[in-house]
Amino acid sequence: MNRLSLFLFLFFISMVSFGQDYRWQQRVKYSMNIQMNTETHQLKGDQKLVYYNNSPDTLTKVYYHLFFNAFQPGSMMDVRSRNVPDPDKRIADRISKLNPDEIGYQHILSLKQDGKATTYKVEGTVLEVTLAKAILPKTKTTFEMSFEAQVPIQIRRSGRDNSEGIAYSMTQWYPKLAEYDFQGWHAYQYVAREFQGVWGDFDVNITIDPKFTIAGTGKLQNPEMIGHGYEKPGTTVKQSKGNLTWHFIAKDVIDFAWTADPDYTHDRKQVPNGPELHFFYQKNEKTAQTWKQMEEVAVKVFEYLNKNFGKYPFDTYSVIQGGDGGMEYPMCTLIMGEGSQAGLNGVMAHEVTHSWYQMTLASNEALYAWMDEGFTEFASEEALNSIFNEPVTHAGSYTNYFRLVKSGLQEPASMHSDHFNTNRAYNTAAYSIGSVFLQQLKYLIGTENFYKGMLRYYNTWKMKHPEPNDFLRVMEKTSGLQLHWYYQYWIQTTRHIDYAIDSVIIKDNSTLVELKRIGDFPMPIDLMITYKDGGKELFYIPMNELLGNKPIEDKSVRRTDAEVWPWVSPTYTLSIPRNVNAITKIEIDASQWMADVDRKNNVLDVTELKP
Numbered sequence: 001m002n003r004l005s006l007f008l009f010l011f012f013i014s015m016v017s018f019g020q021d022y023r024w025q026q027r028v029k030y031s032m033n034i035q036m037n038t039e040t041h042q043l044k045g046d047q048k049l050v051y052y053n054n055s056p057d058t059l060t061k062v063y064y065h066l067f068f069n070a071f072q073p074g075s076m077m078d079v080r081s082r083n084v085p086d087p088d089k090r091i092a093d094r095i096s097k098l099n100p101d102e103i104g105y106q107h108i109l110s111l112k113q114d115g116k117a118t119t120y121k122v123e124g125t126v127l128e129v130t131l132a133k134a135i136l137p138k139t140k141t142t143f144e145m146s147f148e149a150q151v152p153i154q155i156r157r158s159g160r161d162n163s164e165g166i167a168y169s170m171t172q173w174y175p176k177l178a179e180y181d182f183q184g185w186h187a188y189q190y191v192a193r194e195f196q197g198v199w200g201d202f203d204v205n206i207t208i209d210p211k212f213t214i215a216g217t218g219k220l221q222n223p224e225m226i227g228h229g230y231e232k233p234g235t236t237v238k239q240s241k242g243n244l245t246w247h248f249i250a251k252d253v254i255d256f257a258w259t260a261d262p263d264y265t266h267d268r269k270q271v272p273n274g275p276e277l278h279f280f281y282q283k284n285e286k287t288a289q290t291w292k293q294m295e296e297v298a299v300k301v302f303e304y305l306n307k308n309f310g311k312y313p314f315d316t317y318s319v320i321q322g323g324d325g326g327m328e329y330p331m332c333t334l335i336m337g338e339g340s341q342a343g344l345n346g347v348m349a350h351e352v353t354h355s356w357y358q359m360t361l362a363s364n365e366a367l368y369a370w371m372d373e374g375f376t377e378f379a380s381e382e383a384l385n386s387i388f389n390e391p392v393t394h395a396g397s398y399t400n401y402f403r404l405v406k407s408g409l410q411e412p413a414s415m416h417s418d419h420f421n422t423n424r425a426y427n428t429a430a431y432s433i434g435s436v437f438l439q440q441l442k443y444l445i446g447t448e449n450f451y452k453g454m455l456r457y458y459n460t461w462k463m464k465h466p467e468p469n470d471f472l473r474v475m476e477k478t479s480g481l482q483l484h485w486y487y488q489y490w491i492q493t494t495r496h497i498d499y500a501i502d503s504v505i506i507k508d509n510s511t512l513v514e515l516k517r518i519g520d521f522p523m524p525i526d527l528m529i530t531y532k533d534g535g536k537e538l539f540y541i542p543m544n545e546l547l548g549n550k551p552i553e554d555k556s557v558r559r560t561d562a563e564v565w566p567w568v569s570p571t572y573t574l575s576i577p578r579n580v581n582a583i584t585k586i587e588i589d590a591s592q593w594m595a596d597v598d599r600k601n602n603v604l605d606v607t608e609l610k611p
């Protein structure tokens, strides 16, 4: 090897490692010992955190989230809720009225890095730590912290005494290191919603009054000393006297949540080839029947998702009554438990599906809520549709989207979750626009490519933080079609799709259909022609940006591929080599998978045309 080729070789090697470096991710290893005082609703904690800096950067500061600090009068969450035009009713002005013994807080008592004192300051819900020594690239450091916290009255997600009487919903409850990635620090103030976590392992000991049952993330390590329904059936439980120390381990997760209540019923169910499911709820006339039926549905939801969207990666999962609606955490969810059967099934299915879209494919939900809530909404609906033999339409998501467009409140779905002007615009963008993004993708690349791509996306990006580009690239490689234009128009703007059949011109023995693009969002067009003899023919009009044609969707209908409709042209003329008398109906997108904001001008009944 001469010097030039050596140089080129080294250059090549550095390019390769640069390519891998782009997707480095940090890692954490938490060990915590928690003493829970159920008289004062306060806890004391020791936290040892080994932090692996896999980035190419030298870090001189780190940031932690102190979420409980949001539940204090005057916090950003409080001020935001009292100023947003459509506040979440669960928050409203409730934080501003909390008494000192009802607020939440996390106080840092000491924080050392590799045995040396750090300096730190607290700003709202963010702890900023100036390090004792810089963390060099590809090295690790160990933080040792002691802290105390007060569990707030349940306002939002976390807290004590929720509206259904669950004692403790312990979510966003410990000082949690913020994520640092190729975009820098994600140390957002806790204003309203959505979280981003560092991948890692948790080893947590919780000491509490023995009458409480604990449910949560991870796998209990000492079931034979704890009991509470965790023990192997038939074994004798040897509880020690006094408080019990529950030992949980969770590996490859982005967070750790738990609940505690003295009145939980604990049911267990096995998913064939899947996790063991645990259910925790207060049994009463509102829950006794609905939970039993929901447990059956939960098994089927796991089976459906395992098959269609990728294999659930952990061996346990818990559905827990707690919280204030439904909220997802690794290996568990907290849901309200006293609603209707359909409501309970729906919220369970939604939160379970987050184990795919957030707890395994951990996109930054603050920045890309549509990849989290939207994909979850989509897949959970398909699971329930399948279980209850209903057609898959995602009609509710389309309706919500159309209504938001009419309201004039729409903002780009790419907005940071906390910064939307209204909760409505956020909700519709995250859940409905995100869900329609996928259903409409079927329209663009075909159903078969779509589901292949969803599985490939899962298997390629599990246990990582996929970005929009990562999802798009998988879908592009699977379909052979280019999709970035679609992402940009649908997610990053508020442009709308609106196509119309403008006119029909009779020319000798052929029929000219003049189509018009009224909206400022170009799409390929499926134009379905129904003939008088009952036959159908699909004219597929491709659009340049896709760089190709989607595969034939329905082999029972003849498809003719027309010339490309260049996206710069507002009009297009399609020539159908049939006499107009042979045609009864012309329709743009009979599937209604394309989110055309005005569908009235999409159909033409040709028999009504006067010659």
Ligand SMILES: [Zn+2]
Residues within 6 Å of the ligand: 328, 350, 351, 354, 372, 373, 376
């Ligand atoms: Zn959700």
